[in-house]
Amino acid sequence: MSTPVLLVDDDRQLLRATAQTLELADFAVTPLGSAAEALSELDRDFAGAVVSDIRMPGMDGLQLFERIRAIDPEIPVILITGHGDISTAVKAIQDGAYDFIAKPFPSERLIQCVRRAAEKRSLVLENRRLRDAVRQAEDDFPLIGQTLVMDRLRQTLRQIADTDVDVLVTGETGSGKEVVARLLHGWSRRARGNFVALNCGALPEQVIESELFGHEPGAFTGAQKKRVGRIEHSSGGTLFLDELESMPLSTQVQMLRVLELREVTPLGTNEVRPVDIRIVAAAKVDLADPQQRKGFREDLYYRLNVVSLTIPPLRERSDDIPLLFSYFAERAARRFQRPPPVLSAEILRHLRAHDWPGNVRELSHFAERVVLGLVPPAPATTSPPADRQAGSLPERLERLEAEIIRETLSAHGGNVQETIAALQIPRKTFYDKLQRHGIVRREFIGS
Structure with a gap:
């Protein structure tokens, strides 16, 4: 256009x-x-x-x-x-x-x-x-986005949020799986209950059972006090199990029983306690694929996979990246008490060109570095003529001279004295050339 x-x-x-x-x-x-x-x-x-x-x-x-x-x-x-x-x-x-x-x-x-x-x-x-x-x-947040895939994800979340259906969320590292779980909790009638999160890959096998199911005093060496497990603590609310694929096999067997009967038996007791839970589980791999599922129980996968949601990586919704960057930049500016940065042409080019393997988390950290002034912008450039060889020799020399002046101004952040020294020309000649080429020095200040 x-x-x-x-x-x-x-x-x-x-x-x-x-x-x-x-x-x-x-x-x-x-x-x-x-x-x-x-x-x-x-x-x-x-x-x-x-x-x-x-x-x-x-x-x-x-x-x-x-x-x-x-x-x-x-x-x-x-x-x-x-x-x-x-x-x-x-x-x-x-x-x-x-x-x-x-x-x-x-x-x-x-x-x-x-x-x-x-x-x-x-x-x-x-x-x-x-x-x-x-x-x-x-x-x-972080489902900010105007792409069709994000519109559909938001609609699905709102449709299922106020139900008790268990949900399996898949997505790459940093894509926002826990925040999806929190939205499901916050948009439901369970919001008055606890949102309890457990990373299955962060705990050793001998500890995770106690964390999930709780224990009575004396249940094992060092168990001096009664502990309410994460499952029981989330009763009436939502239990979020992150990195589900890392859950030990023995724990998977016990979780299957919890899902089927909605009851829990703490370690060190025969007492069965009913629980009113909704489970949102997240995995970095596709558990539907036997090659990726590996040692994960197939029956537990199907029991959890009542509703399956996939968060697309940033590289598959690149049109949303500038919007997300602006959100993170404004949030970081408030946090660090700095002015929010302007989305420059250089930053916009980086946002579109980078692959963002760390997804939303990586983008958030990049925005923080920009706000703190730790990301040096790329040299400012202007679009060259379509054919650099077109025109007479004087015309081509004029274009080349203008490009050199702009590049030097950009390299020195618009500083006149440093630019003149680098170009090795008199100050009056410098200003004459700025006027002749239509170069506005203040555009390069801070670049």
């Missing part, structure tokens, strides 16, 4: 020629003869850039910029100036205008400037959309 551009100029001939230049560069141009017409086309959701001449009858370009800033200060405004208006345009940039272009200007200079402004506007709107989506989705 082409980026919209509002082009404002009272010179009809120049307006027509400039509009044609931008249309050939694949922009959706709306040519307008006055500032008033431009204002009628704008609102806070405008997705493109505004290019306006400064000198116009009635409302001039600077007044238009002020009115646009009142609508949304983050709409990029590019001012077209004559040589006599350059100082005025510089002041407008200090006040928040995106850039200015002095007449006469080459077509490529205008196209590059509008393209950068459009990219910036796209990021601004993407950050706003993500912040709004995060606020609406807080209750569904």
Whole structure:
């Protein structure tokens, strides 16, 4: 979809020629003869850039910029100036205008400037959309997502949450299996009871039975006091068994009886105690596959597998990653008392390119590092011309010079003194080249 551009100029001939230049560069141009017409086309959701001449009858370009800033200060405004208006345009940039272009200007200079402004506007709107989506989705964390697979998972959870059906959840490490279990508990009438979690892979075999079933004093060496087991403690609530595939075989036999009879017998006693439990079990492997199930009892698998849920890994729902990152970043910003980071083009590229083997947990830690300033951004780049070999030798040298200046600015975080030293050119020459290439130094500050 082409980026919209509002082009404002009272010179009809120049307006027509400039509009044609931008249309050939694949922009959706709306040519307008006055500032008033431009204002009628704008609102806070405008997705493109505004290019306006400064000198116009009635409302001039600077007044238009002020009115646009009142609508949304983050709409990029590019001012077209004559040589006599350059100082005025510089002041407008200090006040928040995106850039200015002095007449006469080459077509490529205008196209590059509008393209950068459009990219910036796209990021601004993407950050706003993500912040709004995060606020609406807080209750569904970490099932935040707008992909079809996450919509279906949320619907299924709400359908089964208020039933007593046992649930088997599968998913890779860090995908959010325990949080799914907590949602099932929290959305059910069992929410008034206890949510009890046990990682079956974290306890040795000689301890897990006591943890699950409890024991009486003297049941074994060191059992000096009565202990209520996790199963009995979760009666009336939910028992979450994580890493189910790691449960010892002897314990599996006892768990099968608990599931069938809903009763428990603590170690060291013959007393049978009824329990009102709902079990949510989670596994990192597919227990339906005999090769992955290995030593896990088939009958216990089928007894637990009344309802089976699968949490997809992040790499299979990549469109949800920026939204999840924004949620984690805002949460980390509150925790560390830092300002929430803006989703930059560099971070967005990393989010889309990385495979995220650690899933939601890895993404959460990455967001924390970004908030703390521990993730160095990639060098800022601009899209090169489609054909780097196109044009005359002077034109190709101009493009190469602009790329070198941008790369050096990025490498030194926008610091003028360090950039000039690296380029080994006079300060005045440096600023002349910034103006000629349409490079805005403040865009590189902090990069």
